Amino acid sequence: MENKELINRAAKLIRRHHTGDGRLHGDVGAVVVSSNGQIYEGVCVDTASWGLCAERSAIAAMITSGECRIRKVVAVWQNDKTGELHVLPPCGVCREFMRQIDGENLDAEIVLGLATSGPLRELIPEHAWPEPLA
Ligand SMILES: [Zn+2]
Secondary structure, three states: OOHHHHHHHHHHHOOEEEEOOOOOOOEEEEEEEEEOOEEEEEOOEEEEOOOOOOOHHHHHHHHOOOOOOOOEEEEEOOOOOOEEEOOOOOOOOOOOOOHHHHHHHHHHHEEEEOOOEEEEEOOOOOOOOOOOOO
C-alpha cells in the first residue's frame, strides 16, 4: 500500500474528543500494516492516569488479532485550523515498543512523509543490549 493511501486512511481515523478535564482523545490516527498484509487502526488516548499513542493503539489491535510483526506504520495529525496533514514520526516509547513486540520489527518501514520512509532500526540505532565494559 502506498504511503499516500496509508496517510489518507490514518487521517480518516481522526475524531477529536475533548474531555471535561482538558484531555483530548483521537487527534492522531495510525495505521499499521502487519507482515501478513492485514491493516490495523488506532487513535491516541489521553487520560490523566495514562496516555496511549495512536501507533501503540493500532499495534494493540494487531496483537489482539494474533500478529506481532509490522510491515509498515504511519501516524497522522491534522491541523484543525488549516486542514493540513502532518505525518508524525513515532515517539521514543513507540519505537522501543515496536522493537520489543518482535525483534523483526527493526525492519518495519516507518512512514515519515508522502515519499519518505525508513526502517525502524534507523530510528533507534543504539537498541542492542550493550557489551560488558572491558
Ligand atoms: Zn508514541
